[in-house]
Structure formats: C-alpha cells, structure tokens
Amino acid sequence: xxxxxxxxxxxxxxxxxxxxxxxxxxxxxxxxxxxxxxxxxxxxxxxxxxxxxxxxxxxxxxxxxxxxxxxxxxxxxxxxxxxxxxxxxxxxxxxxxxxxxxxxxxxxxxxxxxxxxxxxxxxxxxxxxxxxxxxxxxxxxxxxxxxxxxxxxxxxxxxxxxxxxxxxxxxxxxxxxxxxxxxxxxxxxxxxxxxxxxxxxxxxxxxxxxxxxxxxxxxxxxxxxxxxxxxxxxxxxxxxxxxxxxxxxxxxxxxxxxxxxxxxxxxxxxxxxxxxxxxxxxxxxxxxxxxxxxxxxxxxxxxxxxxxxxxxxxxxxxxxxxxxxxxxxxxxxxxxxxxxxxxxxxxxxxxxxxxxxxxxxxxxxxxxxxxxxxxxxxxxxxxxxxxxxxxxxxxxxxxxxxxxxxxxxxxxxxxxx
Amino acid sequence: xxxxxxxxxxxxxxxxxxxxxxxxxxxxxxxxxxxxxxxxxxxxxxxxxxxxxxxxxxxxxxxxxxxxxxxxxxxxxxxxxxxxxxxxxxxxxxxxxxxxxxxxxxxxxxxxxxxxxxxxxxxxxxxxxxxxxxxxxxxxxxxxxxxxxxxxxxxxxxxxxxxxxxxxxxxxxxxxxxxxxxxxxxxxxxxxxxxxxxxxxxxxxxxxxxxxxxxxxxxxxxxxxxxxxxxxxxx
Numbered sequence: 001x002x003x004x005x006x007x008x009x010x011x012x013x014x015x016x017x018x019x020x021x022x023x024x025x026x027x028x029x030x031x032x033x034x035x036x037x038x039x040x041x042x043x044x045x046x047x048x049x050x051x052x053x054x055x056x057x058x059x060x061x062x063x064x065x066x067x068x069x070x071x072x073x074x075x076x077x078x079x080x081x082x083x084x085x086x087x088x089x090x091x092x093x094x095x096x097x098x099x100x101x102x103x104x105x106x107x108x109x110x111x112x113x114x115x116x117x118x119x120x121x122x123x124x125x126x127x128x129x130x131x132x133x134x135x136x137x138x139x140x141x142x143x144x145x146x147x148x149x150x151x152x153x154x155x156x157x158x159x160x161x162x163x164x165x166x167x168x169x170x171x172x173x174x175x176x177x178x179x180x181x182x183x184x185x186x187x188x189x190x191x192x193x194x195x196x197x198x199x200x201x202x203x204x205x206x207x208x209x210x211x212x213x214x215x216x217x218x219x220x221x222x223x224x225x226x227x228x229x230x231x232x233x234x235x236x237x238x239x240x241x242x243x244x245x246x247x248x249x250x251x252x253x254x255x256x257x258x259x260x261x262x263x264x265x266x267x268x269x270x271x272x273x274x275x276x277x278x279x280x281x282x283x284x285x286x287x288x289x290x291x292x293x294x295x296x297x298x299x300x301x302x303x304x305x306x307x308x309x310x311x312x313x314x315x316x317x318x319x320x321x322x323x324x325x326x327x328x329x330x331x332x333x334x335x336x337x338x339x340x341x342x343x344x345x346x347x348x349x350x351x352x353x354x355x356x357x358x359x360x361x362x363x364x365x366x367x368x369x370x371x372x373x374x375x376x377x378x379x380x381x382x383x384x385x386x387x388x389x390x391x392x393x394x395x396x397x398x399x400x401x402x403x404x405x406x407x408x409x410x411x412x413x414x415x416x417x
Numbered sequence: 418x419x420x421x422x423x424x425x426x427x428x429x430x431x432x433x434x435x436x437x438x439x440x441x442x443x444x445x446x447x448x449x450x451x452x453x454x455x456x457x458x459x460x461x462x463x464x465x466x467x468x469x470x471x472x473x474x475x476x477x478x479x480x481x482x483x484x485x486x487x488x489x490x491x492x493x494x495x496x497x498x499x500x501x502x503x504x505x506x507x508x509x510x511x512x513x514x515x516x517x518x519x520x521x522x523x524x525x526x527x528x529x530x531x532x533x534x535x536x537x538x539x540x541x542x543x544x545x546x547x548x549x550x551x552x553x554x555x556x557x558x559x560x561x562x563x564x565x566x567x568x569x570x571x572x573x574x575x576x577x578x579x580x581x582x583x584x585x586x587x588x589x590x591x592x593x594x595x596x597x598x599x600x601x602x603x604x605x606x607x608x609x610x611x612x613x614x615x616x617x618x619x620x621x622x623x624x625x626x627x628x629x630x631x632x633x634x635x636x637x638x639x640x641x642x643x644x645x646x647x648x649x650x651x652x
Contacts, residue, residue: 005526016514320510323471324571325499325527327492410471414510 001330010337013310021342024306027299028346028393029353032386034292036354036378039385041361042285043377049277053270060135060270061244063087063230063251068266085226086255086264092230094250100238101247103131106227108217112184114210116169123165125183125210127217133160135233138206144177144192152213159188164207166193184221188212240269289385296389299346300397307339307401311408318405319413332406339398340391347390351383418482418579418610419445419468425476426463426633437463439633440477445612447578450605452613452621455630462583464630465614469502469581470494482578499527503572505601507584509564511571513557517548520556521571528575542570546600562593569600579610586620598623 014021065084087106095104108127113120126132130149133139139146147158161169161176170176176190196206218224234243244267251265252258268276311318318331355378365374426438437460445451455461466472467479470486479486482501489497503524511520521539530538543552546566551559556567565585572580582601586594602623605611615621622641629636 001527002532005532009526012515012519316510317512320512321523321527322495323469323498323504323510324524325495325575327495327527329492330527411466414506 001326001333003333006330006333006337007341009334010341013314013334013338014341017310020306024302025342025346025349027302028296028343028390029299029350031293031296031299032347032350032390033354033357034295035289035389036351036382036386037357037361038288038292039285039382040354040358040378042281042288043379043382044362044375046278046281046285047375047377049281050274053274053277059234059236059240061232061234061240061247062268062270062273063091063232063247064266064268065226065228065264066266067263084264085224087227087230088225088254091251091254092227094254095230095232095247098243098246098250100235100243101232102235103135103231103233105129105131105135105231105233106214107132107229107231108214108222108224109228110184110217110222112221114165114169115182116179119169119171121165121168121208123205123208123210125212125217125221127212127214127221129214132211135231138194138196138209140195141192142195143175144190146192147211147213152215155215155219156213157186157188157216158191159183159210159212160192160194161190161211162194162205162207162209163196164205165210166190168208183210183212186216186220188216240271244269293389296393300343300393303339303342303394304397304401306342307335307398308404310338311335311401311405314405315408315413315416318408319410319416322408322410323414328406331408332402335402335405336395336398339402340394343390343394343397344387347386347393350390351386354382354386418447419612420480421468421477422479423477424464424467424474424479426460426467426472427475436633438467438474438477441630441633441635442477443628443635443638445610447610448605448608449626450602450611450613450624452615452624452627453630454615454618454621454627455636456616459630460633461614461616461630463633465581465583465612468612469504470498495527499524499575501578503575503577503580505565505568505572505580505582505585505597507587509561509568509588511556511564511567514555516553516555517543517551517559517567517570518553520567521574524571524575530575538574538576539570542574543567545573546570560593561589562596565589565593565597566600569597569604573604577609579612580604582611582613584615585613586615586617594620 065086066082089106092104092106095101105128109124110127111122111124113122114125129152130147133146141160142163144160146160147156150156151158159181161181166176169181170179176193179190180187181190182188194206194209214227232243232247234240248260248263248267251267252260252263255264257263321331358378359376362374362376421444422442424438424441425436427434427436429435441460441464453461453464463472467474470481473486481497486494512523518539521542522535525535525538540549540552543549546569548563548566548570551563556564559567565588580601585597585601589597598620601611601613611624613621613624621627624641626638626640628638
C-alpha cells in the first residue's frame with residue numbers, strides 16, 4: 001500500500017469519528033500547550049534575568065570572601081552566614097593601582113529599620129563608595145545629587161534612597177531631599193532619590209535601595225573593618241579574563257596564598273555569573289517542561305487507549321483488508337498513521353494554543369507591569385520539541401495497537417461479532 | 418489451477434487435536450464452477466480458507482497455479498491473494514460508512530495498480546453488477562441484495578482468476594439470492610473460476626460440479642446437470 005493511500009484511509013477513518021478524534025487529541029493539545037507555555041515563560045524569565053545582569057555592564061568582576069566551591073558563584077561560607085573577613089581595605093587599595101581596572105568598589109551590607117517620623121520599614125542597606133553608582137549604572141536621580149568621595153572620606157551621614165522607599169517614608173507630598181531619616185537609630189540626611197525602580201541585579205529591589213558611605217556603614221552600623229563584596233570594573237581595553245587573573249594574583253599576594261586551591265576569596269566575572277544564571281534558568285525551564293510533559297504522557301496513554309478500542313471495533317475491517325490482500329505491514333502502517341495523525345495534529349493545535357497563551361501573558365505583563373521589561377519568546381527548540389514529541393508520542397503510543405491490529409488472524413477477524 | 422493432495426488440517430485446543438480435514442484430494446481446472454457442500458462442521462469452510470490462502474494446512478500438499486503454498490511466506494500469499502483471488506462473504510463485509518465506490522476500491526489499495534487507472538476498473542466492476550446509479554451511496558444505505566452485489570464488484574475489481582464465495586446467498590431473500598447466483602454464473606460463463614461453499618442444494622446446483630465434504634473427507638465429487646442456467650442478469 002502506497003503512503004498516499006494509507007494516509008487517505010487513515011484520515012477517512014479519523015474523520016468518521018470526529019468527536020472521538022477531537023477528544024482524544026485534546027490530551028496531546030493540553031500537553032503540548034503546557035510544554036510550550038512553560039518553556040516560553042522559562043526563556044522569557046531567563047532573558048529578563050540575564051538582561052538585568054548585562055545592563056549593569058559586561059566588564060564587571062566580583063570578589064566575594066570565602067573559598068570558591070566548584071566554581072559556583074555564591075561562596076558557601078557567606079551563604080551559610082559564616083563571617084569571612086578576608087577582604088580588607090588593603091585589597092581595595094592594591095587593586096585600585098592595577099592599570100587594567102577602572103573602578104574598585106567595596107561594599108558592605110546589612111539589614112536595619114529605617115524611620116522617618118511615624119513611618120518606618122525594615123530593609124537591607126548598602127555601604128559603598130561614590131563609584132558604586134557609576135559601576136551599578138545607577139547615576140540617574142529623580143531628585144538631589146549623588147554622595148561624593150569627600151562624603152565617604154569624611155564619613156558624612158548622607159544616603160541615597162530608592163523611589164519606593166522614598167514614597168513609603170515621605171509619601172508623595174514631602175520632598176525627601178534634605179530630610180533626615182534614621183537607619184538603625186543613626187541619623188542620615190537624604191541627598192538624592194534614584195530614578196530607577198523595579199528589580200535590579202540578583203533580585204535587588206532598586207525601589208527600596210539605601211546606599212550610604214561605606215565608612216559610616218562599617219564604623220557606625222556594622223562595627224566591622226572588612227568588606228562583603230568588592231566589585232571591580234575592568235578597563236575595556238583589557239581582556240576580562242586577564243584582569244580576573246591579575247586580580248587573583250594581587251589578592252593571593254595580599255593574603256599570602258601560594259596554593260591557588262586554598263584561596264580565601266571567590267572571584268567571578270560577569271560572564272561567569274551569566275553562565276551560571278543561564279544554566280540555573282535552563283535547568284528550571286527543563287524541570288518545568290518535564291512536569292508539563294507528564295500531561296503529554298497522560299495524553300499519549302489516552303491515544304493508546306482509543307487506538308486499542310478502535311482496533312477491536314474494526315476487527316472485521318482488518319479481517320476484510322487482510323482477505324483482499326493487505327499484509328501485516330499494511331495494517332500496521334494504517335493504524336500507526338492514524339495515531340501519528342492524531343498526535344501530530346494535536347501537537348500543532350497545542351503549539352498554536354500555547355503560542356496564543358504566551359502572547360496573552362506578554363500582553364498582560366507588558367501593559368500592566370511595564371517595569372518588568374518582559375519579552376515575548378517562543379524558542380525554536382519549543383516548536384521543534386512540540387512537533388517532534390507529538391510525532392514520537394504517536395509512534396510510541398500507537399505502535400502497540402497497530403501491531404495488535406496487524407497480528408490479527410484474518411479468519412477470526414472476519415468472524416468477529 | 419488448484420490441486421490438493423491428501424490435505425489435512427488439525428486444530429489444537431488445549432493439547433487435544435481436532436481434525437477438520439482428514440486427507441482431501443481433488444483438483445480444479447481454470448474456468449470451472451465448483452460448489453463445495455456439506456453439513457456444518459464437515460470442514461468445508463476450513464477447506465475454503467486453505468484454498469484462499471487465509472489459512473495453511475497442517476499436512477498434505479496444495480498447489481495453486483503450479484506453485485506450492487509451502488514455498489510462499491505470508492506476505493507472498495497476501496500479494497497472491499490480492500492479484501488472483503476475489504472474495505464474496507455471507508455477511509458482505511462492506512465498510513458501512515464508505516461509499517460503494519470506496520468499498521470496491523479497497524482491494525486496489527493493496528495492488529500495484531496506479532491510482533490514475535483505478536477509477537476505470539472500479540466503475541467497470543460496479544457497472545457489471547448493475548449498481549452504476551449507486552456509485553457514491555454509503556454502503557449502509559443499500560439493501561442486502563445490493564450489498565452483496567457491491568461485494569461481488571469488490572471481488573471483481575482486481576480482475577482475479579478465481580472467485581471464492583462463502584455462503585453468498587445465506588443472508589439474502591430468495592429473489593436477491595437468485596440475482597447474486599445469476600451474476601456468479603455469468604462470471605463463470607465469461608471464463609472465471611468460481612468456488613462456492615454452500616449448504617443449500619438449490620444454490621449449489623448453479624455450479625457444474627459439486628464436491629461433498631463429510632467429516633473432513635471428500636464424500637463425493639461429481640459433475641452435475643445444470644438446473645439453473647444463468648438468466649442473463651449480468652450487464
């Protein structure tokens with residue numbers, strides 16, 4: 001039997017039970033649509049996160065105290081809340097002398113209650129130098145001015161706050177600039193309000209940011225003399241990995257480390273972080289798609305069930321076809337084409353439905369959450385997966401019923417009531 | 418054309434062998450119209466199944482058009498069946514939701530005839546059983562007699578050498594039964610071999626030879642004087 005005839009016979013059989021075919025297909029439609037939606041959301045989220053990291057600049061190198069752990073970004077010591085004091089002022093000073101580095105920005109971080117009048121909230125604060133804003137791409141202010149190097153050197157009690165915090169503390173009627181707020185019971189004068197809100201790098205809430213001179217944060221709020229992070233911005237003329245290696249060498253020399261396996265700091269470039277974040281979001285996407293594919297399996301079992309019913313119902317037809325010359329292969333082919341047609345059509349419908357849902361999500365997010373910068377993404381891999389998986393599902397779940405049909409004894413099949 | 422020697426068939430049911438054919442020997446020449454008769458359980462249906470390649474014997478020798486069935490695998494038998502044999506069943510075995518045209522086309526789907534040449538063969542076969550006006554009518558909407566005529570058209574469409582008819586009048590009223598037998602007689606007159614299985618003497622007598630089967634063996638095998646000459650029903 002030529003393929004064209006087999007195809008025609010299969011479509012005709014499916015068309016005779018339209019309602020049944022549609023309902024059977026529904027399982028695959030739902031399965032494929034959910035895989036498409038989750039893969040697409042995963043891709044959009046990945047683009048969003050990576051975009052935010054990249055927006056800060058691709059030539060950043062981040063140093064965190066504590067030994068590196070199999071190349072993972074987060075130092076295990078810091079992650080477990082263990083205090084690691086390995087990053088000191090001397091490191092900042094020596095790194096600043098490197099010609100391949102434009103900026104070296106140390107940071108300390110803490111959690112505190114912030115109060116203005118009767119309004120208060122507990123948020124994380126950052127102590128850093130004046131270069132912090134340059135390196136973090138946060139130089140745009142809606143009001144006031146950034147604090148300066150002299151503010152840092154003199155230990156002036158000044159802060160820059162995010163727009164959400166400004167609204168929480170001052171409401172919309174009071175101009176925050178020049179007002180005094182209390183952070184952990186220490187008074188600070190607000191000198192500027194950031195323009196940009198939303199979510200920053202690593203989920204930092206830019207709207208609620210509080211940045212103060214690192215000298216004040218270290219001495220008066222935290223009582224420490226080490227840093228939580230050092231961020232360096234490499235000179236664009238230099239290869240980022242060269243700069244990273246230079247920094248490693250400087251820090252190892254400062255810390256008197258001869259065996260690089262015993263480093264007491266973790267150093268990562270923006271590319272390292274992007275690659276880690278990329279793999280995290282990819283794993284997440286695959287995980288989500290794997291969950292969604294469970295519905296695909298359920299749909300496939302539905303197909304197998306209906307095909308088995310169909311084989312039994314059409315026993316006499318199988319007997320007749322065999323009597324007039326159909327080979328086992330012809331019968332198997334016919335039933336296999338039917339199941340693949342069901343799943344393939346289901347896959348295409350699921351793909352369209354999934355793309356529709358993804359489009360709808362994009363429309364909602366781009367209209368109502370404008371700060372999110374959510375992008376429409378329908379990865380080619382998702383389309384290929386939908387078409388490929390649905391076809392394979394048709395073969396996998398159709399082969400058993402098709403073989404069962406092909407193996408029917410024509411004499412018994414013709415006698416079947 | 419057909420030669421069987423000491424043909425045997427045994428069915429095994431839970432290790433107990435039940436013989437259905439116990440050494441059947443005869444031969445049928447091209448162009449003969451043979452009725453195989455016998456009471457139920459005599460083995461006549463088993464014999465027809467073996468003759469039409471739907472089953473294999475457990476003993477003896479069956480040669481069709483000079484070729485031994487033992488030398489052919491299932492696929493070769495299926496191709497041979499498609500090329501050289503036509504089937505008419507008691508219960509018609511039409512696909513109810515397909516049109517007359519589509520039902521008659523089924524054997525051609527498994528033949529090597531290019532689809533462009535099929536239309537003419539199908540239309541000729543349907544015309545020869547007098548159902549031209551029903552070409553695109555759903556099989557389910559036909560009367561019993563018409564259904565069996567469609568089944569005959571389906572048997573004819575591949576231009577087979579031999580037509581096997583298994584109780585072709587069993588589900589029909591006498592008028593329709595006569596029409597069907599007239600068509601089979603006419604096919605025989607045109608040179609086709611027709612092998613008919615029936616338990617009705619009146620139907621069997623349309624043939625020019627009757628083989629009686631009893632207890633899996635040939636009881637008698639004789640040419641008969643025609644009682645029902647074809648009445649020219651075939652167009």
